[in-house]
Ligand SMILES: [Zn+2]
């Protein structure tokens with residue numbers, strides 16, 4: 001495929017992704033940006049596992065909720081590839097072909113439909129990153145701790161008292177542990193997560209931090225933080241019946257894998 005045709009097809013593909021997010025998404029078309037692959041991965045959220053549409057570009061990873069498969073997405077998230085660290089994970093019960101995506105503000109598990117797909121995603125992400133490095137970009141080094149999913153702990157991971165309707169779960173933003181309110185009274189600024197906001201941390205992290213800094217002045221902000229238990233504003237999404245395999249750019253041919261183009265709306 002000649003350069004001009006590739007350029008045209010590539011920008012059409014990117015335009016299609018951009019359009020699928022509607023007006024709430026940001027502009028994705030940009031010179032030199034290439035869409036490398038797209039597919040559906042299960043994202044392990046705090047509350048539940050949800051299929052999300054993922055798009056890998058040569059410089060960013062974009063994902064969003066699926067409203068209408070392949071055509072309509074929302075809640076667009078964009079992560080620059082230099083801010084991502086991927087970590088391969090073993091299969092666990094009920095969660096297969098998974099890996100960890102670490103970013104400065106958030107870390108989460110995703111899982112692919114098969115071991116092959118997982119391998120393809122990991123390799124493509126790493127290849128894009130190494131190309132960025134050759135372009136002189138630097139990979140980040142501060143990554144957020146992985147949040148322990150709510151259902152993973154019945155008891156506060158610091159004082160071991162049982163969670164209940166009155167003893168609610170909170171996440172320590174530093175170590176990611178699920179802790180009760182009495183074990184997480186302190187609030188501190190964690191720069192790589194948020195520049196100014198004081199975030200909840202657990203008693204152990206606070207003790208360690210105070211020891212390191214030799215003071216404990218930075219604590220007890222009155223600022224209220226949302227309770228983990230009430231965050232559940234995910235909207236109803238289309239139930240996904242069948243698996244659609246991920247599509248990848250064939251870098252030698254410049255062509256795209258099968259069934260990328262959405263079917264016409266009217267049939
Ligand atoms: Zn506790």
Ligand SMILES: [Zn+2]
Nearest residue numbers: 172175202205
């Ligand atoms: Zn902690």
